[in-house]
Amino acid sequence: MKPTTNLLAFDQAALAAWYAQAGHKAFRARQTMHWVHQRGVADFGSMTDLARPLRDWLAEHACVRALPVLAEQCSRDGTVKWLFDVGAGNAVESVFIPEAARNTLCVSSQAGCAMACSFCSTGAQGFSRNLDSAEILGQLWWAEFTMRQRLGLAEGQRAISNVVMMGMGEPLQNYGALLPALRVMLDDDAYGLSRRRVTVSTSGVVPMIDRLADDCPVALAVSLHAPNDALRDQLVPLNRKYPLSELLAACERYLRHAPRDFITLEYCLLDGINDAPEQARELLALMRGRFPWKCNLIPFNPFPGSGLGRSSPQRVAAFAATLAEAGIVATVRKTRGDDIDAACGQLAGEVQDRTSRRGRRVVAIADAQRAAAMDTGWTA
Numbered sequence: 001m002k003p004t005t006n007l008l009a010f011d012q013a014a015l016a017a018w019y020a021q022a023g024h025k026a027f028r029a030r031q032t033m034h035w036v037h038q039r040g041v042a043d044f045g046s047m048t049d050l051a052r053p054l055r056d057w058l059a060e061h062a063c064v065r066a067l068p069v070l071a072e073q074c075s076r077d078g079t080v081k082w083l084f085d086v087g088a089g090n091a092v093e094s095v096f097i098p099e100a101a102r103n104t105l106c107v108s109s110q111a112g113c114a115m116a117c118s119f120c121s122t123g124a125q126g127f128s129r130n131l132d133s134a135e136i137l138g139q140l141w142w143a144e145f146t147m148r149q150r151l152g153l154a155e156g157q158r159a160i161s162n163v164v165m166m167g168m169g170e171p172l173q174n175y176g177a178l179l180p181a182l183r184v185m186l187d188d189d190a191y192g193l194s195r196r197r198v199t200v201s202t203s204g205v206v207p208m209i210d211r212l213a214d215d216c217p218v219a220l221a222v223s224l225h226a227p228n229d230a231l232r233d234q235l236v237p238l239n240r241k242y243p244l245s246e247l248l249a250a251c252e253r254y255l256r257h258a259p260r261d262f263i264t265l266e267y268c269l270l271d272g273i274n275d276a277p278e279q280a281r282e283l284l285a286l287m288r289g290r291f292p293w294k295c296n297l298i299p300f301n302p303f304p305g306s307g308l309g310r311s312s313p314q315r316v317a318a319f320a321a322t323l324a325e326a327g328i329v330a331t332v333r334k335t336r337g338d339d340i341d342a343a344c345g346q347l348a349g350e351v352q353d354r355t356s357r358r359g360r361r362v363v364a365i366a367d368a369q370r371a372a373a374m375d376t377g378w379t380a
Contacts, residue, residue, distance in 0.1 A: 110169025
């Protein structure tokens with residue numbers, strides 16, 4: 001039988017405890033982390049600074065097992081997307097995004113997503129299950145050592161400089177698996193990433209934002225997408241449980257612990273729904289006097305059945321200019337990998353829509369338009 005203990009599931013403290021429980025020296029955890037996460041070695045026989053009896057014991061009881069790759073697609077812009085098999089007909093996706101000054105990996109935390117945000121194709125497929133820590137870290141492990149080889153990097157050179165938990169799923173709804181994975185990403189004996197270079201994106205799970213601030217404060221990005229509760233209720237249904245006042249208060253508390261001196265607010269621009277200059281001014285009024293923030297404007301990436309359209313370049317520019325004139329740093333996210341469905345909001349994998357949400361989407365958008373018109377005085 002294959003060993004069932006996957007060492008990718010452990011942060012260093014948990015690995016040391018596992019070793020100690022089995023009667024081995026706890027310091028072996030540090031050596032093992034080096035082999036697995038710094039060198040990408042999965043063969044225990046090659047871990048030459050471990051005693052031979054320990055290597056033999058590991059071969060019998062443990063493994064370093066990444067997720068099976070179902071498919072790989074390479075975009076004309078250098079973006080690479082992997083589709084990973086997580087069993088029972090489920091799949092998750094990760095995206096490697098190369099840029100001049102950094103290489104970013106977008107990592108999934110769940111198979112599917114329960115948030116049902118109206119502009120996200122992943123949400124349209126419904127929720128299957130949480131990933132475990134090994135499945136989250138397995139995406140990084142595979143991508144790091146695959147890309148090191150392809151890029152011809154020398155030993156010790158890192159292929160991935162930034163990780164964003166912005167793939168499939170709501171990371172803070174899988175907190176128990178997310179936290180050990182983050183700790184490995186930050187561990188100097190593993191990937192050694194700066195807290196500033198690891199970002200957790202959330203649609204607004206308020207209690208878990210507070211827990212993350214206490215346990216492992218990394219960079220935080222909040223999927224806002226609307227300047228008022230009426231519209232956000234429709235675009236991001238979680239808002240009905242944690243409205244804007246509660247969400248923004250949690251962000252303010254988080255900032256006291258955050259590695260950056262600002263919170264990133266993500267705002268997907270939807271044609272004729274949330275992209276008017278009046279709504280940009282409403283966003284400014286909402287945020288006035290709260291906390292330092294930057295706005296990441298995201299052009300919508302259409303997908304079949306969404307009932308939504310991408311804002312024109314002119315409307316995007318006008319929205320950004322309204323924020324910039326008020327002194328807010330507003331960046332427009334460059335669309336990457338859209339030719340392989342790897343752009344923001346497009347990660348869905350080759351899985352079935354289990355919730356029939358597509359049929360309800362047009363009704364939800366119509367409700368959103370009416371709510372926006374009533375609350376802001378804006379009409380399409």
